[in-house]
Amino acid sequence: MSAAPLLAVRDLVVHYPMARGIVGTVGRKEERVVRAVDGVSLTVASGELVALVGESGCGKTTTAHAVMRMLVPRSGSVEISGRDIAPLSERALRPLRREAQIVFQDPYESLDPRYRVRDTVTEPLVIHGMGNKEERTERVRLALEHAGLSPAELFLDRYPHELSGGQRQRVAIASALVLEPKLLVADEPVSMLDVSVRAGILDLLDGLRRTGLGILMITHDLSTAAHYADRILVMYLGRIVEEGPARAVVNDPQHPYTRALISVVPRRDPNDKHREQILQGETPNPVDIPDGCRFHPRCPIGDESCLAVDPQLMGEGAHRAACIKL
Amino acid sequence: MSAQAEGLVVAPRRRLRDNAVVVALRGSHQAIFGGAVLSVVILIALLAPWIAPYGEHERVGEVFEPPSSAHWLGLDDGGFDMVSLMMFGTRVSLIVGFSAALVAMLIGGSVGIIAGFFGGRTDTLLMRITDYFISIPDLPLMIVVAAVWGRSLRNIILIIGVIYWTSTARVVRAQVKSVRERGYIRRTRVLGASNMRLIVRHVLPQVAPLLVATSVLMVAYAIFAETAIAFLGLGDPSATSWGLLIENAFARDAITVGAWWAIVPPGIAVAIVVVALTMLGTAIEDALNPRLRVSHVSVRRFKLRAAPPRPEDET
């Protein structure tokens, strides 16, 4: 691992004000805030695949958007190769966009339907003024090959509607790779693809990781995270509640939420009849975050002491969890 | 991992004539009728100097002479041949129609795109301006402009454009707002694309077809508006338009004399062209709408069919 991690997020906070409506504004109701990300710190090193997992509303997608500066965080820092991008202006940000790129969830919406593959993958180079025409053609060809679309010539002149979901996602990946970024954020990269196709895309990401790319993968699918990630970070209501090496988090979960989550993930082996720990109710709204430990209302082992303390990640070594009951 | 890994779902290369919009238009009677009429009118306008039987300012007989074999539609209040006047009239009507529509489209399109793309305060401000323009009454404004700045073709074109851009602006704004949320816009923005690039290269191509449809409708409005303006006596007296023909005949008591041929033909011409353009514009708009998907869950009757022969015996 190099001295400074590729990506270092510290105490990231992203809050959204909630619309008050006419009655609220006129009546001067207190403005409520969606605390989407409420103090998140994480790192991604070169050649590492970190999975950010959690259920809907936990803040994982917002965290990814903050890392890509698709929004301006309220506080906290986002350092890419040692440089904090959180306070930068759009203009100052532009050259840095080459360092980090993102792949989105929906391959059917990610590509401009009027652009051929060639144009979609060339565009990033044009935006950043990289290379002359010949060099660009060569880079595009290489990017497509790296994304597994080989031979590239077969795909250059195709329109998105002529490609399958998996191929479209590869084109999106190629358009991210053509800039030779150091960090790739993958937001649910395979959740809209058929099962038989997913492994191909994930293997591609794994292969890219081996060449030194750092990958932050957002996913709700713990099985995928368990299989492909080096480290897993579990989020709940805007915080990371557990982090550690993937195998450790899955085989020996520390936080009660992680334990419950892992117990209810369906296994593919029908003979595996383990005990499921189904929590009652659903994840509360990030607008009304409970005092103390934010998980305590649903926690199977919580008590009064959990009301008083808002736990930070604790524990020795790389595997830590935010729970005072450990 | 190679391409064959997921298999190329190669639909055969789609040609323009297989494009869904084109197919829809080809099958639409409205579009065909509208397009045909428009083509004929444009042709007449282009060829008028050569195909008109008589000159535009050529006196060939008495005032309000009735139709005869030499003059199928008779003569107007100046003794000019109605058929020729009608043909020359297409030129002015079309020039005004297209020019005014262009002005409306440019203003409305720009306002719509800027408001829709940037949103926030810019949007609110532009929409307030739009509302202001909508609330301006058309007719009094036309009268005022004609009175103050004179009755020229240029002024008429500008007036019509300035009155009618608002509907384009609203329609374009709505579509730009929805296009702006599309995944590929987000992705290209994250790649570092400037707003200009996003608008010109990604939003505009999506909005262009709608602009075309709206413009066609705009031409219809403009031609109608020009006719009305001319009829009210606010038009350019030197430009022979259908509206002017009607106005001249009207002012010279064509009705009292019973010279229907001086009033009715221009009126019918305007009606036909406006209807044709409206049909064409509406057909394009409809063709651009995503096909109304057949509801997947519907209690409509499916059909029964005999089972196909089994290729082999199943245990």
Place this chain on the structure above:
Amino acid sequence: MSAAPVLEVQDLHVWFDLGHGRELNAVQGASLTLARGERMGLVGESGCGKTTLSLALMGLLPPNASVAGHVLLDGVDILAGGEDSLRPHRWRDIAMVFQGAMNAFNPVKRIGSQIVEAMELHDVASGRAAQARCGELLELVGIRAERANRFPHEFSGGMRQRAAIAMALSCQPRVLLADEPTTALDVMVQAQILQLLTRLSDELGLAIILVTHDLPVVAQTCQTAAVMYAGRVAELGPTVALYDAPRHPYTRMLFAATPDLTGTAGVASIPGAPPRLDRPLVACPFAPRCDSVFATCRERRPPLLTVGEGHLAACHLAGSVA
């Protein structure tokens, strides 16, 4: 599970007329049997025909659809007279929870009134009796009866899904078709819903067909599974048998393509893509992608053969070993 099946699908075909003489053969001779209280998973990827098959069982196909085959409900062919013979059974004997059912509620009517409406439309109950029954149904699916007076937007996604299930159960059907009931839900809520479905089939003897692309969900919830590919049933049998000893390469490869939380076994994608269903298929539709393909596979369509107790597979390899 009792001896006589409550539902039997025999050689079902569904075609969609695409105009210009073209036709999409979405279901190409599918057969399955369902016993009382049985939970069967209907698994497959996009385009395999599983949703079309379930819609065909409900008779909810568009006018450009044509159907052939038999659907026996407790021995009576309800498909024989087309829409007319199916209608009396729709919702009363076979009910369905659709994909995205949580979004299918009318947002301006209260949940309770929508469930009552379902009962009244099908002459099951009306007025007070219907309301009382509505309360019972909501309690059955884990929602407090008082909440019947709330609007859909006041319910969370998981609760709306439960309400949709309650509505489907309102006319006391014998068979419940659930099309991707948990796909849009978080894993914890998914667990709650699957637990509910399991309880309903165990306690009420409700036969359930769970249509999904998610193999692990089927592995944990369903006793039997039918794997569909290109409009046909590739393999059908006890879920355990399909996992321990799959007799169709697609079943085996599909399991292999699914990452598992605990195992360290490798994950492999399946090369290629499913065949187009708007052209006639010759021989085995999986042949181009199969890792065990041989000559006969490209010549003849494999029949659905019995390979074990309640276990069938449509593969030429399956026939060789009993």
